Amino acid sequence: MGMIFDETYRPFFEAANAQGIYDPVWGACHVELAAVGSRTGQRAEKYRETAPTTVRGFHSFTEPRAVGQVVEADVDFVCVATPDHRHFTAAREVLAAGKHLLLEKPSVLSLAELDELQDLAQAQSVLAKIVYHKLLDPDHKKLRTLVADGVLSHVNHGYCSLLEPKSISGDQFSEWIQGRNPGTYVAVHYIKLIDFTFGLQLARVTCTGQRGIVGPAGGDTWDSTQLRLIYEDDHGREAAFDIHTSWVTPDNFPGYVEQEVQFRFDNGVWNGHSRKRGVECTIEGRTPGEFKNSMNNHYNGQFLEPWGIRSQRGYGVEVLERFAREVAYLEFGGSPEQRPNRLEELRRLTYNDLSADRQTVAAVQAMEAILAKHAAGTPGCVVKVNDPSGGLVLYSPGSSTPEILYAPPV
Secondary structure: OOHHHHHHHHHHHHHHHHHOEEEOOOEEEOOOOOEEEEOOOHHHHHHHHHOOHHHOOOEEEEOOOHHHHHHHOOOOEEEEOOOHHHHHHHHHHHHHOOOEEEEEOOOOOOHHHHHHHHHHHHHHOOOEEEEOHHHHOHHHHHHHHHHHOOOOOOEEEEEEEEEEEHHHHHHHOOOOOOOOOHHHHHHHHHHHHHHHHHOOEEEEEEEEEEOOOOOOOOOOOOOEEEEEEEEEOOOOOEEEEEEEEEEEEOOOOOEOOEEEEEEEEOOEEEEEEOOOOOEEOOOOOOOOOOOOOEEOOOOOEEEEOOOOOEEEEOHHHHHHHHHHHHHHHHHHOOOHHHHHHHHHHHHOOOOOEHHHOHHHHHHHHHHHHHHHHHHOOOOOOEEEEEEOOEEEEEEOOOOOOOEEEEOOOO
């Protein structure tokens, strides 16, 4: 019920409750916020006071059995927006109860966890999907269109950067920040973008980072990370991608975040920048604190529409509606006898299905293992993917004995 709920889930549920969702294939569906689960329930009750009247009837459950009580309520799908290292336990409980699942990124932190969730979703015949909202960014959709159409041919290397303000690590997420890193939190967006857009095979992972601001300089809490991923195409040609992330950018930075990508192809270069593509606004005494000078109106924005109503929309909200539409299509898009066929059709949507998250989770698991070794005094490790010794294998400098992180093929 924190920041991500307020920015994306809240406007989605409010709009879907008021307007429903519609498609000629399955007709009109009413979407109701039936139940929420959180640690203390304080934010849920605060939201209830300000929510539209038709939304206020949701049940609010708190720990220690918040997830269990939510899945026991009359719900059709459950959205998990907990801190990333708590995704697996909640997701497993949701799928075991036979509910459709929508997970915030990253889905889980290890391939073994991914295998277990995928097996559960298969056994229960339910959808298990992940929120990668940046795939719906208009710029990223255009990039993929040019790649898919062969206009941009064969990517060689790329650079991605996402810098968060210090309030993220020092305030909003301070309760779970210890032992964590911004790479897992946000680099995963670009790992998925690269994996989904270019269709390459992950080969090697390296990573380093900096400490000392949000945690001790010698500890395991990271201020920033620099991740390098090496991929191969079907002919063995390599492509390298560097992803830099931080959550210690000064809070008076003119934008909410600094997001930048560059990809070089055999025949061209793609450059994208979240602030430079948008607008700049200065308001005396209100920017860059209450409002930012650079506004990303594509992700999530509040608008007074020309026809007089107020709305909150953007690709951060659209990705949630898309999931609800997939559930509606599965359950109401044809005869019950054809449901297994619709389920398999939806599982082939590689932009969000759990089954398509293997290389992204492999990169996250490798990054976390490398950073753990670094914090313990062994920097410079490399993880090889689908190595002769195993699917995910960590090699440490000075050691001839590799550590197998995941034995089966990735």
